Amino acid sequence: MSVRFWRPLPRRLRVGAVVAVLLAGSLAGLVHDTPATAVAVPSDQVTSHGPGAGRGHGRGFDEPAVGFAPPSTRLVPATPEEVGLNTAEIEGMLADLRAYLEAPSDGRPLYPGAVVLAAHDGKIVVHEAMGHAVKYADANGTELPADQQVPMRPDTIFDMASISKLFTSIVVMQQVEAGRIDLDAPVASYLPTFATNGKESITVRQLLTHTSGLPSWRRLWDYPDRESRIRAALEVAPKAPPQTLYEYSDLNLITLGVLVEKVSGKPLDVLVREGITEPLGMVDTGYNPPAAKLDRIAATEYQTDPPRGMVRGSVHDENAWSLGGVAGHAGIFSTANDLAILAQTILNGGTYQRQRILRRESVAQMLADYNEAFPGHAHGLGFELDQRFYMGALSAPSTAGHTGFTGTSIVIDPLSRSFVILLTNRVHPRREWSNVNPARRVVADRLAQALAVTPRRGRTAWYTGRDDATTATLTLPVRLRTDRTRLAFDLFVDTEDSDRLTLEISRGETWEPLPFVVASRGRVSEHDGVISGFTGRVWQVARAEIDGPPGEVRIRWRFTSDPSQRGRGVYVDGVRLGDAEGTLFDGEREPDAFLADGWVQADR
Template sequence: MQDLLDNAVTAGVAPSAVAVVDIAGRSIGPIAAGTAVAFGPDGSPLGAEERVPAHAETVYDLASVTKVVSALTLLALVGEGVLDLDGPVGAHLPSFRGGPRSSITLRHLLTHTSGLPGTWDGWRTMPAHPGRDALLADILSLPLVTTPGTAFAYSCVGFTVAMALAEDATGQPWPELVAAKMLDPLAALDPRAASLTFSPDRSACAATELQVVPVCGSVRGMVRGEVHDETAWALGGAVANAGLFGTASAVLALGTVLRDHAQALVPEALAVELWQDQLRRIIGSHSGPGFGHGLGLRIGQQEWMGAHGRTARGHNGFAGTSLLMDRDHGVVVVLLTNRVHPSREHNAMAGFRSALADAVFAAAPDERA
């Protein structure tokens, strides 16, 4: 595994990488390679004495791996009867009352079948310091691109809407909900998860991108210890589509709990649905390898889950992160990188993730045999 990481860093896939895996209850790693901070505030390469090497406890921006924790938080609220998985979100959000939007449910949002657009570009055009409420209102007013429940289209906007739904239903800010409903219970089950946070120690973090395009009027510069995603940052950093940080061991803790006893986090019936492919039920077509989706978990995306990942679940993240879980083989694979440091031009992560997954599957027993 060390060779895989070293070779990827040498090839320029990412400046740094940390990986840890679990095979049938036996952990291997974390193993680190490369430089967590390789470029200075202006994007110029740092000298050898100024660089910060990656190590087992380096904290990474998890990017869309955050969605796994967000989905669990929302399902916990469903289990408590606060939210309805199949009720209209318009019951809480006025902008979703009337027209096709009135049929959108939390299940649609968690499976990317809501018909909402993938991203929100308002961070490019909104004035400086408009306030979170104004930004969120703009996101909640976005028009549909397809009829709800008819097609799969990956949507960060959908998770933002789900966050707004939860905040309205509970009257609590999103980071408080995530901590109370998921992060604290998860850490109680596995103390390694304690580093999962929306507010990391900057000095412990790998750096991400040099951002020179204004976000709501502000130029961010070299990003470190703050969420890379522009929408998440504009909304305060702690949102449902991105914003969590953590070590590889913390993400492994999440993955092993979901693989082995997800019902410890959400009611058993919802834990089953979390894992099951929802798309045939919702859009009425065969999903198949590479196209499946549970309630917040991507399914069988072999381009990054590997040749043997047809039954794998998990999520990847734009900044260069991924969590893969496979119950048939008893594996969990965590790979954290800062591939967007200092720019997002590095774009060879799928092959890197796949090679690591292939190596882990090769070492794992097949529980179906």
């Protein structure tokens, strides 16, 4: 028996780089010939595609948006149902987060408290607090008396830690727009001290994308004053030549904070206030929060080096603290509500409530991947991209966000016009107690699952489910009538690369891959029987051709997942078989013919 592709296609029609396709079609017509030439084509049209278009609710997961959201989009509360989300998934998100408040077998909960906010198409569908903003008295985890513990509130103010880097990056882009900074100019042309130790060629862009070669960190608080600490940061020796290594580095952003102060003549905190928080109405966001807000601030860590005791209301990061609480890499305090405004501003292309803080072209550049040479480390200008370890099932080449060491995260998904913010005080009372990435993935996964994938034919489609470390099979026994049979089916794939769907065929005890072609919206690709990863969040038509004598065969869709980090999953619908005599099998008419092990029929 031989297996052939249904319709061989000219190579010029086959899919190129998935990232380039996405950026070309999903961010306001963003052209991504090379990172250095990325530009945005203005477009304020809300465009929906797919079977759910025009259903009277928010877009589904299989209806990727084109371009930025209309600049008039503003955040308002809504129920999940009002925007087409699955309420059970939103309730499951909250239940999962509450479960992390309970101590597992090691006696340590994932965090004392949390605030979560999720929005879709400008509608806030959940904003809830749980647990405690202050719970412990010391580094040993001694609980405070009940009357001294402070419950978490929706408006609790958190130390954002490295999410502060996004604010610095926006300020950098504002200075680029003002003509004071050239992204590809050497940093030393603005800060001559930076040229020491062979760093003359490092550019501003390389600092933003963490490809400068600088080490990740340097202990600054051992130096006697702010001036010597800044000098120590600027004069640090590189770890590698620029553009040869991805190394996430606080020193990159500390340097950028100093740079924007130099070119503008204003302190960083003033630049953030005048350029971001005041125009956007972010009333609880800034550095060094006033004492009057202390009762709303979540505690962080009990620190002994330096000996600061229980930190609350002062920046947790020791280097930022030693720099007076204002630094390019850390220092921002904010709330979920304020961060939501920033997220929607990014989705709107730099505008919120008629206040523009960035040009659309600048936002597009911030969301373009400049690190294709460093697989797994996709990065825009300040924003991290496509990091499944905390973006979960919302991950895509255009998904942007950042995390903070204190337990904070923000995930912005332009394709679904959604975002989710999780703020925790996971370092309270000690940083070693937990890793909050499971909770970060949970909120992203649940929001992705709440977004519908609409069956292409009929009311249901076959779905793999969402379990990790499993193998699910969907088998179709069928008798072929002729020596040439055509198979077609609708296919939706959104997984990480290591979670794979294999199409197979058997005439006896053994199985062999069945090559197939998938096509959708002018994109065509050939597969040797295996498909995985990001495929555009759209339904595709898959086709294969089976050559061989008539007789009994089995066709199988086998999905294998690894131990962690799932995407939205795989759907198969509308299975059809045909030959010279006509239709051989129609899966919509004969659903009971399938033997499902791990696959279920799903209506969304």
